[in-house]
Amino acid sequence: MTIAGSIILIMLGAILTWAVEFDLAGLDINVVGVILMLGGLVGLLFGIYRITVTRRAVGPIDEPVHRHDIYEEPEARRTTVYEERRHYDEPPL
Template sequence: MTIAGGIILIMLGAILTWAVEFDIAGFDINVVGVILMLGGLVWLLFALYRLRVARRVVQPPTTTVIEDPVTQRRVYEERHYDDPPVV
């Protein structure tokens, strides 16, 4: 619940701030709505940062050199981290 959680908090805060007319002694529902909107904004920005950092990490491909002594050839095998293992 990364981006969706932040958007939900922002929506709940907006509803509490501008659409709800509810009074309890010593409890301001508008302030709670603003706090939820700010928390949702911080959550959304943090989620976007995490997604950007997670997509930046890339593993380099693995290269294996196999030398055949009979034919004097070299075979290069390049595998990426998402390839299935060779049996």
């Protein structure tokens, strides 16, 4: 679950808990809202934890890699250039 999805769950749960005045037989909308808010909070904490672990695992780079160490110039290739010449005998109008 992403951080944005967790925030959406928290907002949806808050709306169901405090803004909706609807009754269903055998279902309490307020409890559903609280459950959604708690699920969103758990997802938000897990998403933040996952981001911090990922950033910490990368670590600093010890030595920079220079391009000339890796890349070698290819050998010169022969290329053929085609040139088109047109001669117009008629004068422009």
